[in-house]
């Protein structure tokens with residue numbers, strides 16, 4: 001492959017999809033992961049048609065270690081030298097006070113946001129280390145910097161991403177492999193529909209009365225961090241809507 005290769009998890013929707021479009025328009029070759037094969041196939045088709053982008057679809061669940069390992073081991077030779085991993089696949093599920101929390105929801109968040117990110121990172125790192133270069137971009141959240149009422153386990157998973165981001169940078173500086181966190185505030189995607197289990201009305205209320213971020217805003221930040229010169233790393237970037245001062249403080253018009 002004569003283009004830099006970016007592997008994006010969670011590319012079927014929201015921030016991952018916007019990032020795929022942005023990076024396709026900038027000439028990167030893309031490995032697109034998510035669980036919904038039909039969406040990924042269509043995205044790959046459109047990106048090829050619109051930008052001439054080379055895309056490889058890898059449909060698997062990042063929570064399943066064997067699937068992650070099989071997918072990376074089965075990469076065709078010309079796709080093996082991954083330059084950038086965007087650890088984006090993630091979700092919130094439910095929003096209740098800790099004593100009422102649904103433990104199954106907790107497992108899904110922990111397995112996806114922490115363990116999935118770790119499986120991807122651990123499986124791809126040997127390739128980057130062998131190449132003496134690479135960049136891991138972890139999608140954290142403002143929820144990893146602050147907690148908010150009923151955010152408990154989701155906030156904990158994103159706080160883990162924050163810690164892993166710092167730890168990876170320490171451990172990987174010797175190769176050298178870049179490690180960056182991009183931490184958004186409120187972005188209107190499928191995130192709230194997933195969090196509220198298909199309750200569209202409740203999901204829409206999250207974004208009422210202020211101008212939220214959109215996936216393209218975060219894609220812009222990701223494009224920026226991965227295009228710095230070789231000697232420059234952006235460690236940690238927080239990107240918020242102007243109307244949002246903190247995780248739980250949003251100025252909404254009446």
Ligand code: NDP
Nearest residue numbers: 010012013014015034035036062089090141187189190191
């Ligand atoms: P979306 O729900 O729109 O996208 C989530 C993506 O993750 C989808 O492509 C989904 O695809 C994929 N995904 C979920 N679970 C898995 C899994 N087990 N294996 C593989 N792919 C999976 O939400 P966002 O775009 O908003 O979320 C992307 C990231 O951004 C998440 O990590 C989220 O925590 C973070 N974030 C979001 C914010 C927001 O306000 N929206 C703010 C801060 C951070 P599929 O269902 O096809 O597998």
Ligand code: 8X3
Nearest residue numbers: 141142143185186247
């Ligand atoms: C998503 C943003 O504030 O809903 O990570 O947790 S928030």
